[in-house]
Amino acid sequence: MTVDSLATPLVLALDAMGGDDAPGIVIDGAAIARERYPDLRFIFFGDELKIAALLAERSELKDCSELRHTADVVTADMKPSHALRQGRDSSMRLAINAVKTGEACCVVSAGNTGALMAMAKFVLKTLPGIDRPAIATLIPSQKGETVMLDLGANIECDAENLVQFALMGAIFCRTVLGRKDPSIGLLNIGTEELKGHDEVRIAASILRDRPIPGHLFGFVEGNDITAGTTDVVVTDGFSGNIALKSIEGTAKLISHFLRETIASSLLAKLGYLLALGAFKKLKKRVDPRRYNGAMFLGLQGVCVKSHGGTDAEGFANAIGVARDLVAHGFNKRIAEELAAQYGLDGSGHAAQPQHSEDE
Amino acid sequence: MTVDSLATPLVLALDAMGGDDAPGIVIDGAAIARERYPDLRFIFFGDELKIAALLAERSELKDCSELRHTADVVTADMKPSHALRQGRDSSMRLAINAVKTGEACCVVSAGNTGALMAMAKFVLKTLPGIDRPAIATLIPSQKGETVMLDLGANIECDAENLVQFALMGAIFCRTVLGRKDPSIGLLNIGTEELKGHDEVRIAASILRDRPIPGHLFGFVEGNDITAGTTDVVVTDGFSGNIALKSIEGTAKLISHFLRETIASSLLAKLGYLLALGAFKKLKKRVDPRRYNGAMFLGLQGVCVKSHGGTDAEGFANAIGVARDLVAHGFNKRIAEELAAQYGLDGSGHAAQPQHSEDE
Secondary structure (H helix, E strand, O other), X not given: OOHHHOOOOEEEEEEOOOOOOOOHXXXXXXXXXXXXXXXXXXXXXXOHHHHHHHHHOOHHHHHOEEEXXXXXXXXXXXXXXXXXXXXXXXXXXXXXXXXXXXOOOEEEEOOOHHHHHHHHHHHHXXXXXXXXXXXXXXXXXXXXXXXXXXXXXXXXXXXXXHHHHHHHHHHHHHHXXXXXXXXXXXXXXXXXXXXXXXXXXXXXXXXXXXXXXXXEEEEEOHHHHHHOOOXXXXXXXXXXXXXXXXXXXXXXXXXXXXXXXXHOOHHHHHHHHHOHHHHHXXXXXXXXXXXXXXXXXXXXXXXXXXXXXXXXXXXXXXXXXXXXHHHOOHHHHHHHHHHHHOOEOOOOOEOOOXXXXXX | OOHHHOOOOEEEXXXXXXXXXXXXXXXXXXXXXXXXXXXXXXXXXXXXXXXXXXXXXOHHHHHOXXXXXXXXXXXXXXXXXXXXXXXXXXXXXXXXXXXXXXXXXXXXXXXXXXXXXXXXXXXXXXXXXXXXXXXEEEEEEOOEEXXXXXXXXXXXXXXXXXXXXXXXXXXXXXXXXXXXXXXEEEEOOOOOOOOOOHHHHHHHHHHHHOOOOOEEEEEEOHHHHHHOOOOEEEOXXXXXXXXXXXXXXXXXXXXXHHHHHHHOOHHHHHHHHHOHHHXXXXXXXXXXXXXXXXXXXXXXXXXXXXXXXXXXXXXXXXXXXXXXHHHOOHHHHHHHHHHHHOOEOOOOOEOOOOOHHHO
């Protein structure tokens, strides 16, 4: 059963208790998302009293929502293994379960990332042919947007993991972003063939040989992510997480410098006021809420993680990301691609005779 | 023999043939540096005819310089192993040799990074107690500047390598930047004790136990580099290189966005003109030339790598970085620190009985 085959309306399972300002941002975010996509319906998992009070003020949202009371919550500092064992009745777990049972087409949570990944993997399982799920997101670039994965689900990856990430990234570009021949870059510390560790070099050689839904550009470096050199940037979760947070940190640093620059003189302040309209557009363009919604790719079900510190607008964007994955039949396309291009053996794993000795 | 003990004037060996616009930027950069630091003298290694022609126009620089003709050049695309074998008479190699013989107190090159590191390691050797040299640089932060290392010399590092990088970073902060109790952050993908791969967690546990010239802050994430959370950020060369280039790429992206914002309307252009003075200051503040000059730390001699694409101003800054390391006796301080805090065994390696089994 694939959740992608569900007819509209799309029912989303929302973990109402995850995130710094939950459940407020979840309810308000759902209301914003519902205005954007009238085909959405919601099941809220969490504290009945709190959610009911918030829904009472929003009759339109209430009419397209269902409420499931859960007493347990996965906290932000809970270890994934602990959450997996002890959080069976948590809002997060029950929201994921709703995807498994087919009640919902996807789950969105702003809670503990590690716990969400552990639970989603345990409950939903990986797609046939995918060994490990990866976390992916869109990053603004000089050419539009770059898809980067993995962002932290897998600290260490072998070459085959990286190849599967490349495949998922390329399929995402084709199905969700509509890019016909996505280019794939493997993140490295130089573009020459001999650079980098074994895994990234073996992954490159596999991707050169295998048919993929797109094409291998080659190695890319950290600056290529925001330059938009390739449509997809593939890396292990350690490097990917560090790259993503370095990018976020630099954006913060420069906006800090900009504020200081504007405040530094009366002329600068006047100039800023004149240019206010343009600066507001810039602010909107680099608004981190716009890029909120990290996708857990490679699972038998759609799961999106919202930033824990986001607001209703950001949470609504994360809902939009989940909706896009479902509406474009992303998971179905992965299954089709794996079946068509590589064939699947009895175990549900893609057959890779030519490189199986490398791992 | 330590080069740090040389009396003024300071003699610098400059690889005049390294970099996209060599030897022009090297000669012009030396002239700028000489104005800043009248105690500098230079030995230029490279094409005699070209350098002599450039020096002919600069009598002041000529008077404090010496010229050594070299016919060979290490090219930008040469493999380090090839450069090491075939480049014995290159400008790069002979400039490094001058540090080894004591003729020069340091070497600066804008040439091939991998070749420079391979040659510098081969000729100068590592400092007693340091197993591997690392590449370090200063990165602008919300609190001033962060020292980060390694930036690409060592793709894979064990815990002891990371500990030695931490030590060198801390000593750099104390001796060159004058920060008395530098804080050290280990780059990771979360701040909790159990996050990350073995090496980074073992490094943390070693640094918690050992006396260090500063203190361990703990794990930091990519955004902490530019936030200035710690004085020093320690990581392996793969992650460090990706973080550095992600930071550079983001700065470029935002300046691209800013230019588009300013060009987007007449009011924005007018506002920009009013604020021009302030924006010029901002531009200067984030000017990559200001941060030019990557330090190769851990060698028995000072070696600084300038960006290959820099101009004379940038090259002058790289010379300034080399001068600072020499003038503050950085290498001598490392040797003293290792001897005082850990003791050195006969092999010249620091004794680390408590953790030697971890590596």
